[in-house]
Amino acid sequence: MEVKEFMDKNNYTLLADFYELAMGNGYFDQDMQDTIVTFDMFFRSVPDQGAYAIIAGLEQLVEYLEQLHFSDEDIEFLRSKKVFSEGFLDYLKNFEFTCDMWAIPEGTVAFPHEPLVVVRGPVIQAQLLETMVLLTINHQSMIATKANRICYSAQGRPVVEFGSRRAQGYSGANLGARAAYIGGCAGTANTLAEKIYGVPAVGTMAHSWVQMFPTEKEAFDAFAQTYPHNCILLVDTYDVLKQGVPNAIATFDQYLKPKGIKNMGIRIDSGDIAYLSKKARKMLDDAGYPYAKIMASNSLDEFVIEALLTQGAKLDSFGVGERLITSKSDPVFGGVYKLTSVERDGQLEPTIKISENISKITTPGFKKVYRFYDKETDKALADLITLHDEEAPQGQDFEIFHPLYTWKTRTLSNYTVKPLLERIYDKGKLVYDLPKLDQIRHHAQEELDRLWDEMKRFDNPQDYHVDLSQKLWDVRSKLLKEHGKASSVKKN
């Protein structure tokens, strides 16, 4: 299979929590290195209390796996920690990735408790991946999900990601721009993100451009001369309505109108955007520029944009920075990576983690996920998590249970069904063709089109049904009982 050329030249093999290596050494010491296990990555809740997430980051996970190895320098460093046996260091030196892996493709909509990545393989290997599986998928899923919310609030107007300067590190900026594009953004301010990933990079001027010239008008004129076809003037360096917009209009009159150019615009980056945009719109219209665009920036997010548009702000596009690139209102995507089964006597035996916090109890077993779509509307109806060897129902009426209130059921009929997890690795060999970024973005758009609008609200969005198959339910109940935490609700 083709692997894209790596952008990132660093070796992230040691970007692993130290306990992964400490446990690895322990398993080696206990002669358990060949024990086969399965791990699931899943998340427990959607950021910002949304109904769904858009999953991204698989490409970077694959990049990491393709270069996974311990260099001599790594081994030397680990030896210096004085906690690893020479046998284990030797194992790492000869490390070869032989796991199986399934994952939900990038751009797919997913819900809490669904396995997004499933790994099966020798325990030392499968455990070692924990940090990077989580880091890659958590980060980009969070940004793609946030970007989607912001784009949704903009009601079709283009949103450009402007956040590099406030990103949490280089990859926060670069991969953040990538994920924002998957989530629906039209482009980024980050030039490198276009070079690496093909996210369109755009940008015109900062306040400094205006300050560089004796007057704002001279600054605008100079810009219009250099960029007659990309002339978006930043109008808030001194005073938007008294200077910025009048100067912009004068520049348009002088340099663009005579050439018949119509794709000019202004950007407002401070003040009350609702008020200023309405006034500016009127000034532009009155001056004969109904087609001049108004872009807003300045600490925007989906809540601010929704409020601005509700108040009738006259805006054509948005530049969204820090609140997108850090997912400021909820900057953690809480994916976890949990052991779900251990091979004992040739059988994968399901394992569970009980917890003092109910929400942290895991769903045991080596699993799969299916999604049901209504044949008539093509909308997603429900998801079903099953054991790995279960087949989905093939068209017969199918009863699903409310995920929390299991006495509440619903019968599906007239549906199509598809598995969500794709095979990515087969015994360490990449068997998946990584889609191109535009395909991923397109896939996300299709996925979103197949969701009911009621799920897209920011406040109290409609829940989506994610059910466990009867077999899986029984496995979980049995384990809970064994640990003295019998489930108090019966499914049947």
Added chain:
Amino acid sequence: MEVKEFMDKNNYTLLADFYELAMGNGYFDQDMQDTIVTFDMFFRSVPDQGAYAIIAGLEQLVEYLEQLHFSDEDIEFLRSKKVFSEGFLDYLKNFEFTCDMWAIPEGTVAFPHEPLVVVRGPVIQAQLLETMVLLTINHQSMIATKANRICYSAQGRPVVEFGSRRAQGYSGANLGARAAYIGGCAGTANTLAEKIYGVPAVGTMAHSWVQMFPTEKEAFDAFAQTYPHNCILLVDTYDVLKQGVPNAIATFDQYLKPKGIKNMGIRIDSGDIAYLSKKARKMLDDAGYPYAKIMASNSLDEFVIEALLTQGAKLDSFGVGERLITSKSDPVFGGVYKLTSVERDGQLEPTIKISENISKITTPGFKKVYRFYDKETDKALADLITLHDEEAPQGQDFEIFHPLYTWKTRTLSNYTVKPLLERIYDKGKLVYDLPKLDQIRHHAQEELDRLWDEMKRFDNPQDYHVDLSQKLWDVRSKLLKEHGKASSVKKN
């Protein structure tokens, strides 16, 4: 000067907002490429409404500047955008960094509106740095500041950074661990952060270790056998008080007590940590392990830790993950990079950005910062921002003004004074010896010791005085008046 070996093998020259290049091309087009300017990086408010920030990230800024260049591939890519003149592309191809730069050393305490980085040089160059100056300093200053708050709440107990899995990208994890260490953390879970930066990496076991064995007791026994001297047992996989702690005690009895080992411990990762830790402490004490340590993890931050300790939780150390590595409660450090002067007729002429938002008005001019310390207590008294060529007062009584309420003044006497900005680059040449990470961390600790305790509270911390010199004040007033926004308060 010695530059440390780069960890990061990527070339981040194009990690620049596209407008920086668009403006560069414009300046080139306007024949302004040799115009000398100054830029300041500063921030407007401290995250989490704290009183001060700890600045970090300079080393990464220097790394970037030392490798700043446009490869042939970069030029080819830029050409494909079809907006740059061949002359400008040629300029980039032969790009040589020739700016002067001053910066506040890493680990230094700083306050809003103080220049943290000052750049002087040709406008195209100085403008091009904007994104990376901000990205490097914003990110690490945010994490160092957050880490310091969390360590302060722990009242001397060690805090270990556990957040890689929830970090916003690779550098979020790696540089986040570095910054957390500067801010006072004792270590990190991220193995790579030790290899690259020397931040001590630690870690023992995940829940999966416990699940891998038929019983929790067997899992603990196996761990104690492999790691008798590093035996921190995770006790919440099934039930902390009914199983976890009793099993841990049994393991200690069997494998550690006979060897006289005393540095064992347990970790609690879910449930009510206050309650569980008190019960667990009593169980350990009663079993003859008063020296066994209790570590807590699970969505901690400075507010949770403060509350736990107020409630008498019996805890010896903390593992802090997502809320530290993303600075969750305030995940944006809002540093900005603003043009402060432009050379006209051989003189640096101060520039200002007015704004609809008062707080966004910039302080003009090429500047310096001085800090005053009380000779008796050695505590920091106030900072003074001056024009670059101003000397600090040398011991005579000195009247400073409240930064907002300028009618409120205070007279400093019996003080020492030192400049905060160090020279980093002289005409593009690195002239600064980058300190080692442990020196930076030590410097931060010294800086914190020189702050009054009243500034360290989380709620309503005491303000610190940052004043403008009379000359600088006059420059700002003059510019505000010129732009029809005369300052309504007179300083004198």
